[in-house]
Amino acid sequence: MRAKPARALAAAVVCAASVTAAQPATALPTTTLTAAYSVTKSAVNASRNLVFTIYNGGMVQNYAVNHPLPVGLAFAGAFTKTCMSGIVDDQPIEGRSAVPAQRGPLPTATVYVEGNTVIGEPTCTITVPVTSATEAHYASCTADIQGRSGITTSFSCTHIWFEVRHPHRVAEAV
Numbered sequence: 001m002r003a004k005p006a007r008a009l010a011a012a013v014v015c016a017a018s019v020t021a022a023q024p025a026t027a028l029p030t031t032t033l034t035a036a037y038s039v040t041k042s043a044v045n046a047s048r049n050l051v052f053t054i055y056n057g058g059m060v061q062n063y064a065v066n067h068p069l070p071v072g073l074a075f076a077g078a079f080t081k082t083c084m085s086g087i088v089d090d091q092p093i094e095g096r097s098a099v100p101a102q103r104g105p106l107p108t109a110t111v112y113v114e115g116n117t118v119i120g121e122p123t124c125t126i127t128v129p130v131t132s133a134t135e136a137h138y139a140s141c142t143a144d145i146q147g148r149s150g151i152t153t154s155f156s157c158t159h160i161w162f163e164v165r166h167p168h169r170v171a172e173a174v
Contacts, residue, residue, distance in 0.1 A: 001153065007033065007152055010089070015169065016054045020090075022100075025142075027173075030057045030061075030151075030152050031054060031055065031056060031061045031063050031107075031117050031150060031151045031152070032054070032055040032057065032151065032152050032153070032154045033052060033053070033054055033055075033063075033065060033145070033151050033152070033153050033154070033155075034052070034053045034055070034153070034154055034155045035051070035052050035053075035067070035140055035153075035155055035158050036050075036051055036053075036155070036158045037049070037050055037051075037130075037140075037158050037159065037160040038050075038051060039160065040159060040160060040164050041160070041161045041163060042160060042161070042163070043162070043163065043164075043165050044132060044133060044134065044135055044162050044163065044164050044165075045091045045131055046131060047076035047077060047130070047131050048076075048129070048130055048131065048160060049128065049129055049130070050069075050111075050127075050128045050129075050130050050140060051125055051126070051127050051128075052067075052111075052113065052125065052126040052127075052128070052160075053123055053124075053125050054083065054086075054099075054115075054117070054124050054125075054126070054147070054151070055122070055123050055154075056117040056118070056121055056122050057117070057118075058119075058125065059117070059119070059164070060116060060119060060125065061116060061117045061150050061151075062114075062115075062116045062149070063080050063114070063115060063116065063117070063149065063150040063151035063152045064093075064113065064114040064115075064147060064148070064149040064150065064151070065113050065145050065146070065147060065148050065149070065151055066110050066111060066113065066145075066146050067110065067111045067113075067114045067140065067144060067145055067146070068108040068109070068110045068144060068146065069108060069109045069110065069111070069130060069138075069140070070138040070139060070140065070144075071108060072132055072134060072136050072138060073127060073130045073131070073132055073138050074109055074130065074131055074132070074133070075090060075109050075128070075129065075130060076129040076130055076131035077109070077125065077129035077133075078129070079126065079128050079129075080126070081124065081126045081127070082125050082128045083115055083118075083124035083125075083126065084116050084118045084121055084124070084126045085116050085117075085118050086113065086114065086115025086116070086124070086126075087112075087113070087114050087115060087122060088112070088113050088126050088128075089111075089112050090109065090111065090112070091112065092112055093112050093114045095115050099166060103104065111126075111128050121172065131162075132162035134162070135162055135163050135164045136161075136162055137160075137161050138160050138161075138162070139161065140157065140158050140161050141156060141157040141158075141159045142155060142156055142157070146172065
């Protein structure tokens with residue numbers, strides 16, 4: 001049996017109305033990670049901080065990342081955090097949801113982070129003291145972040161130079 005033209009027209013108008021009334025898709029808020037060194041230049045063997053900031057996207061979100069330090073940097077003390085919920089360690093975290101860091105031919109110091117955002121905590125920080133025994137330039141970049149799960153990054157690279165003190169400044173310090 002054929003549909004009557006009046007019914008077909010009414011059905012088409014209802015369909016068109018529902019298409020035009022649809023709301024545009026919106027992205028869910030995301031948990032975001034940034035990183036920065038506390039200074040851009042430092043004396044060799046001085047302790048400086050690599051600070052990770054986690055921004056809460058407004059919802060409870062599990063996250064996990066690991067960051068191998070650039071070769072030549074070493075941990076210079078205990079890690080600290082302001083995050084209400086989370087773990088930071090220099091060893092893989094048991095029960096970790098992220099993929100473990102890929103190790104290169106040389107052992108690399110790696111920061112492992114896992115936790116979940118807490119409503120009412122817009123940001124939290126993880127502070128990793130680092131140092132270098134040699135004069136060199138180091139960069140920590142988004143591409144170095146591994147095992148990312150439930151978190152995005154919003155930085156490209158952060159840099160630090162470790163330099164040997166100039167001889168006349170060493171004499172002044174004595």
